[in-house]
Amino acid sequence: MTHLLHRSTRLQPRRAVAASGLTITDSEGRDYIDACGGAAVSCLGHGHPDVIAALHAQADSIAYAHTGFFTTEAAERLGDRLVADAPEGIGHAYLVSGGSEAVEAALKLARQYATERGEEGRRHVIARRQSYHGNTLGALAAGGNEWRRAQFRPLLMETHHIAPCFAYREQREAESDADYAARAAGELETKIRELGPESVLAFVAEPVVGATAGAVPPVGDYFKRIREICDRHGVLLILDEVMCGMGRTGTLHACEQEGISPDLMTVAKGLGGGYQPIGAVLLSEKIYDAISTGSGFFQHGHTYMGHPMAAAAALAVQEVIARDDLLANVREMGAHLRERLTGAFGSHPHVGDIRGRGLFQAIEMVADRESKAPFDPAQKLHARIKAVAMEEGLMVYPMGGTIDGARGDHVLLAPPFIVERADIDRIVERLARAVDRALG
């Protein structure tokens, strides 16, 4: 029995001892296909030789240099690469150690931007119900997932939540996509007016919703409308691409498919592919300019920001993705995954929806296909699917609380970008067996 604290005091996790490609091996010699990249992290799979070589080389030259004294080539090259590939208007990259840190930094940069401009009155942050933006107290306050927030009130920051853009659950019968997108985005306009436009700082959203709802893409021109509403009221648009970004949906950034650019964007998970903890905030020129012509000092920093080992790993991951044209594979294998999921679950009595983009796909479990009624949360269907899938040698990412933080179950798939057709066929076969055993 280890004294290492695990998040569950009831479950004893298996011990992972080795990993290669799509496979993780435990201490009992059992293999698991990693069909979720952990939590949409391992985009190159495990043990990629080019990333390991880059880590060795970085460790041999310099493993750590505090950013108060030095920059490093790895950090500079990663920053330049992120900006070169970023959506229009992004001019700078700020390196941190993970997703929550990136969201914290984005929120603080937004507040500093307002202060530098003499707009201290802009303090309200708006996000969407059921959203997740990280677990640190500030990021938790931004998120709208009640189940995660309930035990931590009072939260650090008052946030206001509007409806998510979740067509399967929220789009009315006979309502067109265009009408639904207008209605869902209109909630932002209403909330801004209610709070008073001069008091609203930022709107935060995930372009494709990940963990809390299961690969939910936006509908129609939802994000174009959101961008326009933010611009009209001087509200900053923060896109959280921690999970859906860095190639996962088939384009480097998920927002490219929406035809919009954010003022601030967070990325993490796939940025370093799991080889090192790393995240980043991408800042538009207007944020940078307000601070550089104002105090000239970013009032935010972490000891490990721009860590050379993390930067070297992320740089190698991103170089391999570009060199091997892996985004084309994400699109091709994503289409194959979708086809296989549709084949296996398209008429399944307890699968209500199959959705996603690229290699970011999910199935939503329902007790009844017609009414879309969820399973009784006490059944913990998602946890059963996860446990049975592990017995089948498959790692997937099921989650409960799809609908409102309490009810609803989905299973998220996010395999590494190196996945091949035969792997996908095996993943879907095992998942189908696991789902039926869990229901059985």
Ligand code: PMP
């Ligand atoms: N934002 C989103 C959208 C996420 O999915 C996550 C992690 N699941 C986070 C932020 C927080 O990232 P981290 O766990 O690296 O702190």
